[in-house]
Amino acid sequence: MNHIGVPVSDLARSVRWYEDVLGIAPNGVTISATNPAIGAVVEVENASMRASFALAGDNVLLELIQYDSPQPRPFTGRNCDVGVMHLCFEVDDLDAAHRDLVERGVHVNADPVVLQDGDGVEAGALAGTKILYLRDPDGIQLELFELPS
Known part of the structure; x- marks a missing residue:
């Protein structure tokens, strides 16, 4: 496995929280994209996003992703809901x-x-x-x- 992507509402806040609370420090790799091809790949029309990577464990990266467009909905999933992962x-x-x-x-x-x-x-x-x-x-x-x- 290479990485696990987690959409978040506030990238800076989440990067700080994952580092302060869980000790998962960013590795300095960040990306941003406002590109129709990227939007097509993730099936999000007019996608604009920023992401920060951090090493979680020996060889798996955690990618925290903030979509600036379109406006994301808050997380409401329960552990029993299909597709919800932890x-x-x-x-x-x-x-x-x-x-x-x-x-x-x-x-x-x-x-x-x-x-x-x-x-x-x-x-x-x-x-x-x-x-x-x-x-x-x-x-x-x-x-x-x-x-x-």
């Missing part, structure tokens, strides 16, 4: 990450959950894994994931 970031200490997120005022959906068999869960090979869902400034769902030690 980014998952592996952390070493989910409990510490949770405390940090709460202290920063980040929207955390609920307290961390440990995947264990029982109570309607069949964890299988992921038994003992801790998960946490949160939202970025645009309400986009993200997940933090701690593998069992």
Whole structure:
């Protein structure tokens, strides 16, 4: 995989948030495009966009994209809606990450959950894994994931 593109409403705010909150620093690569061919490729008529890239992990880039035209709609998807995806970031200490997120005022959906068999869960090979869902400034769902030690 080369990159994951995430449309955002305010590029500068999102770049700061992903760096400050998740430690994903921009790599200096930015692009802008107001070009009919680019618009055709992304199937957005009269597209005008700006994007910033950041290395997320060892070899996957995160592309944060702000469309200046046409005016984007706010994100309203739920995790169960077809086509809605989420980014998952592996952390070493989910409990510490949770405390940090709460202290920063980040929207955390609920307290961390440990995947264990029982109570309607069949964890299988992921038994003992801790998960946490949160939202970025645009309400986009993200997940933090701690593998069992």
